[in-house]
Amino acid sequence: DIQMTQSPSSLSASVGDRVTITCRASQDIRNDLGWYQQKPGKAPKRLIYAASSLQSGVPSRFSGSGSGTEFTLTISGLQPEDFATYYCLQNNTFLAFGGGTKVEIK
Amino acid sequence: QLVESGGGLVQPGGSLRLSCAASGFTLRPYWMHWVRQAPGKGLVWVSRILSDQDGGSTIYADSVKGRFTISRDNAKNTVYLQMNSLRVEDTAVYYCATDTQYIPDKWGQGTRVTVSS
Numbered sequence: 467d468i469q470m471t472q473s474p475s476s477l478s479a480s481v482g483d484r485v486t487i488t489c490r491a492s493q494d495i496r497n498d499l500g501w502y503q504q505k506p507g508k509a510p511k512r513l514i515y516a517a518s519s520l521q522s523g524v525p526s527r528f529s530g531s532g533s534g535t536e537f538t539l540t541i542s543g544l545q546p547e548d549f550a551t552y553y554c555l556q557n558n559t560f561l562a563f564g565g566g567t568k569v570e571i572k
Numbered sequence: 573q574l575v576e577s578g579g580g581l582v583q584p585g586g587s588l589r590l591s592c593a594a595s596g597f598t599l600r601p602y603w604m605h606w607v608r609q610a611p612g613k614g615l616v617w618v619s620r621i622l623s624d625q626d627g628g629s630t631i632y633a634d635s636v637k638g639r640f641t642i643s644r645d646n647a648k649n650t651v652y653l654q655m656n657s658l659r660v661e662d663t664a665v666y667y668c669a670t671d672t673q674y675i676p677d678k679w680g681q682g683t684r685v686t687v688s689s
Contacts, residue, residue, distance in 0.1 A: 467634070480652070481631055483666040498597055498674070500673075500675040500676075502615070502676075509667055509679035509680065509682060510607075510615060510676075510679055511679075512675070512676065514660070515673040515674075515675055516673060519673070524583075551614075553614065553615050554619070555615075555675055555676070557669075557674045557675045558619070560631060560633070561605075561617040561620065562617060563607075563615045563616060563617060564612060564613050564614075566615070
């Protein structure tokens, strides 16, 4: 099974900061990776698919990069509505989520 | 939108069938997923079913294989998750989602399943 390791598990940041979240796969998954945002009590929302393709309607401050085993989600200019938990998801072999990264207000 | 239903309290070893009904669009062309989230924990992918057009095949996470069955009824515009031999660790909110680009896209609001004696 492919394991997805997300880091950090949590971080504190201020509005306007640039935030980077990393997801590492236990084996090569090409670009078969998505990123999701989840707010408390709500369903997840897809931000990125195919590692770097921005979901329609998602602000351009969100970007994804990487291929193979290392991937990043970057938020350029954190906004108040971005405080949430973020998950990566690989779909190369079956599907598996990373453990999540909680982005909190500093 | 997608609306899940069928959750509730069940004893260990019991069964539940979750439903995921679509309104405003047809599920027919979509691959569909179930994803769960235990209280205070992260997202866990559970199962996927392809569209009938793509063969309708199913896959499952190891943790539910042999106990859960995903199915679809396009005439009723609904996807199901039959859950048998339920365990305490199956306690979670269960979400259904459409698939585009090979991963979950649009999600329902979830239905809560509690397995407890």
